[in-house]
Amino acid sequence: MDISKDVKNQLDKYFGNYTTTQISGGSTNAELFRVTTDESKSFILKKQIYSNHNVNLKYDYQNYLWLDGKVPVPKIIFYEQLSDFELLCMTELQGKTLEYYFDKIETEEIIKQYAISLKKLHSLKIDNTALVQHLDLKISKARFNLDSGLIDFTDLQPENQTYSPEELFVKLLSIKPSDYELVFTHGDYCFDNLIFDNHNLSGFIDIGNGGITDKYQDIALAVRNIRDNFRPEMVDIFYKVYGLDKPNKNKIEFYILLDEFF
Structure with missing residues (x-):
């Protein structure tokens, strides 16, 4: 697919001779x-496309800038909003996603790297310049997605498949946590959002959902992804390497359920 003239004009400001190739992967809302x-x-x-109801590329941009120099992330070349769409250009990290290594290295090593990388991110000192992910706003967005028919309820976790959509939302509200352990979170902590090169962390990507919120936002999705891809006992290895002696099972259930609405 050829890029449009306005996109080309923007690229011409930053690059001389270059070629563009469309690639697959990444956010379902974005062309890459x-x-x-x-x-x-x-x-x-x-x-x-810019939308008040989606995670916008501006959030990726803000989070990459805040993380730059703290943990490995792509370097921003430019961010622009043009008419009804956004453009974000950044360096391409060297390496492959952690998911790529599933059948190439030992499972326990994958889990260890998954946990170590998350601990590195969560150990950052937060300040008032970082983006904040307000839980109540995210719950409101979940309600909007439900009312707007934007959720694929054919792809729920097994424990949620016997509930109606409305029952799931009621359950979500009933188990909402009352306390928070605030850290800088990735927001979508999946194996394919970590890039590794020669067994070293090359960087975090697709971080538009990230920002300051409860650390269990990431821990819960990590647990879900481990359960979906590996033996259940790998979750205990994740907890141990991350340094979580007494995991909060209620929070894990809540944040996994919250993600069903996105």
């Missing part, structure tokens, strides 16, 4: 392109 220069340097361009 690889920009390759004559110097064989590669960059990722994300294009997404």
Whole structure:
């Protein structure tokens, strides 16, 4: 797919001779392109329709800037909002997603790296310049998604499949946590959002849902992804390496359930 003229005009401001290739993967709301220069340097361009009801690329941009120099993330080349869509261009990290290594290295090593990387992110000192992810706003967005028919209820976790959509939302409210352990979170902590190169963390990607909120936002999704892909006992290894002696099972249930609405 060729890029549009306005996108090309924007790229021309930052690059000389370059080629663009559309690639698959990443956010379902964004088109992805690889920009390759004559110097064989590669960059990722994300294009997404701007919407008040979606996670916008501006959030990725803000989070990448805040994390720059603290943990490995792509370097921002530019962010622009043009008419009804956004563009975010950044360096392409070297390596493969952690998911790529599933059948190539020992499962326990994958889980260890998954936990170590999350602990690294959660150990950052937070301040008032970081984006904040307000839980009540996210619950309101979940309600909006439910009322707007935006949720695929054919792809629920097994424990949620016997409930109606409305019953699930009522359950969500009934188990909402009353306390929070605030850290900087990734927001969508899945295996394919971590890039590794030669067994070293190359960087975190797709971080538009990230920001300051309860650490269990990430822990819960990590637990869900481990359960979905590996033996149940791998969850205990994750807890041990992360340093979680007494995991809060109620919070894990809540944040897994909350993610069903997105």
